[in-house]
Amino acid sequence: MVVCHCNAVNDRAIRAEILAGALDVDDVAERCDAGTRCGSCRPVVEALLAEHGVTIRRFAAA
Numbered sequence: 887m888v889v890c891h892c893n894a895v896n897d898r899a900i901r902a903e904i905l906a907g908a909l910d911v912d913d914v915a916e917r918c919d920a921g922t923r924c925g926s927c928r929p930v931v932e933a934l935l936a937e938h939g940v941t942i943r944r945f946a947a948a
């Protein structure tokens with residue numbers, strides 16, 4: 887199914903990036919462009935990350 891309609895990215899592409907090591911929504915965005923425009927798909931990307939057990943969060947350096 888298409889998750890990111892702005893960039894025509896489906897769940898299979900996002901899952902592939904998660905399995906390849908994507909750590910969070912921004913990382914998925916960098917890798918396959920999902921979530922880089924309107925942002926409405928980002929909660930779905932977050933859910934896919936959680937489904938795969940990815941709970942790592944990156945924090946900006948102080």
Ligand code: FES
Pocket residue numbers: 889890891892893920921922923924925926927928
């Ligand atoms: S639907 Fe993904 S950025 Fe708009």
